[in-house]
Amino acid sequence: MRATVMMGGLLAGSLLAASLTLGASLTLGASAAQAQDVTLRLHQFLPPQATVPSKAIDPWIERVESQSGGRIEIQHFPAMQLGGAPPSLFDQARDGVVDIVWTVLGYTPGRFDKTEAFELPFMVTSGEATSRAFHEYVTENALDEFAEVQPLVFHTHGPGLLHVKGDGVRSIDDMQGLKLRGPTRVITSMLDRLGATAIGMPVPAVPESLSKGVIDGAVIPWEVTVPLRVSELVGTHTGFAGDHGLYTATFAMVMNRDSYESLPDDLKAVIDANSGVEAAALFGGAMDAGDLVGQQRAEEAGNTIIILDASETDRWRAAAEPVIDDWIAAMNDEGADGAALVERARALIAEHSAQ
Known part of the structure; x- marks a missing residue:
């Protein structure tokens, strides 16, 4: 009887240990799932060391990931690594080939006609100021041209x-x-x-x-x-x-509509907080800073x-x-x-x- 009791204790102990191990694994698994609820793929046409990818897109990604508490991961694919040519980027976001793209609006002529007002001669001042103006202008006058996607950022570069x-x-x-x-x-x-x-x-x-x-x-x-x-x-x-x-040329960073709508409300709020005029200023300001570097290189x-x-x-x-x-x-x-x-x-x- 004594041996039987001891065996039962060992069995109970083993079951308890197994239960604790399983519980810990489930807890860790749940934490891991929560830590990375969403993975989004961002595709664009410039090399990673270029101004916008390194000084605007990457900082934007870091903000989104940080503010989401790690629940959003954004994978950045530069230089058309996922295939296609630069003019195909907007359709890649619209069709769900990728989740987010950054592109030149003029690469698809005849599609974003009202945005072309900013491309007209002698409109642009600085990249940051004109980007703020452009995002506000599109929001007021041209959102119908982006009904198939979720707009994130509209911006321009500095003087061409x-x-x-x-x-x-x-x-x-x-x-x-x-x-x-x-x-x-x-x-x-x-x-x-x-x-x-x-x-x-x-x-x-x-x-x-x-x-x-x-x-x-x-x-x-x-x-x-x-x-x-x-x-x-x-x-x-x-x-x-x-x-x-x-x-100047005009740019947009847009998101696949289904990718956005499938996010829980708190993660939508993170994306929304990193969209708009201030995000446009981030991109335009990065291009202004890059202009100084480019001119210095020409002088050197x-x-x-x-x-x-x-x-x-x-x-x-x-x-x-x-x-x-x-x-x-x-x-x-x-x-x-x-x-x-x-x-x-x-x-x-x-x-x-x-x-």
């Missing part, structure tokens, strides 16, 4: 410049015959109006196109010249007098930086004015008030630039 081989561009007359890369239909139309031959292409194609002579130069902001090593491929860089740059390379004076800048403004008129007319044909959209864009840029 001309980066050209050889003697470069010292007046509007030097534009004649130049083959210049443009990022979007509005900007390529502007370059054509200014006398160049515009060639549209995504920015990752610029270095090879410059090397092979497909283009003589490109319009891009200073910040993106660094990862593309543009200062090693051209000899001159041309900017403009005054507070407004020649152009011994390149020539040309700033056109006010009189010459006015010549460019006058030559580019028909681009604005054409855009207004096109928007009117679509049933929108093109002039009102341009005026609202200008007012918001002025308001945020003054701050």
